[in-house]
Amino acid sequence: MSEIGLNHFLVVSTLLFSMGIYAIVTRKNAIMVLMGVELILNSANINFIAFTRYGNFGLQGHLIALFVIVLAAAEAAIALAIVLNIYKTLATVNVDEVDSLKD
């Protein structure tokens, strides 16, 4: 096996990104869609940190990765609150059955 370079990390993050897209597109459950979003954010972070390691950018990639993690935490909290509200009003969390804007 050759030496591990930038390309290997980029391939891993691309595959992770594809699986996140797949989860978002195919899953019915809103929480699974959220998990897909988290996978995509993680793959973006891997890209940022790989380019920081192999490029000449100082540590800015690390900072952006930290900001992304913080925003992901905020997004997960908000999204789960929304999902709980949807479950309380519609008694389902499947995104294809949630189709009314107002009751």
Place this chain on the structure above:
Amino acid sequence: MFAAVTLVSAFFVVTIRNIVYSAFSLLFTFFGVAGIYVLLGADFVAVVQLIVYVGGILILMLFGVMLTNKITNVEIKTGTINIVPATIGVALLSGALLAALINSNWKTLPVQAPMPTTALLGTMLIQDYLLVFELLGIILLIALIGAASMARRGKV
């Protein structure tokens, strides 16, 4: 190795039908990603990943799973739709991305030995990136207040 753990468990996340099992595979995915961060010399980001994702977001997800299903329902299944077109589309997308990035000629520096990054990150965070730092604090505060008030609405 870490890449294998990450990818295999991510594959389970998107394919297993039982939502609790896929939440637990997501745990291994996050651990694998943290391992990749360590391999890339990002020690502080790896620790933050462990604390925030594994400790916070994953627990939140599990709470969401538990609260939105009936507890007596042992077989917590989740349906899937559009399997075939989604598989084709995602395969095309990832193939195109992989071809693009393998064929591109990245200019890479020779790799230096990894240094501890925590002190440098802290200094950058309160000097050059102070505004972003404060904005993130405000965003987190607003998000938490909003989440709490939304989740409690109607019960009060």
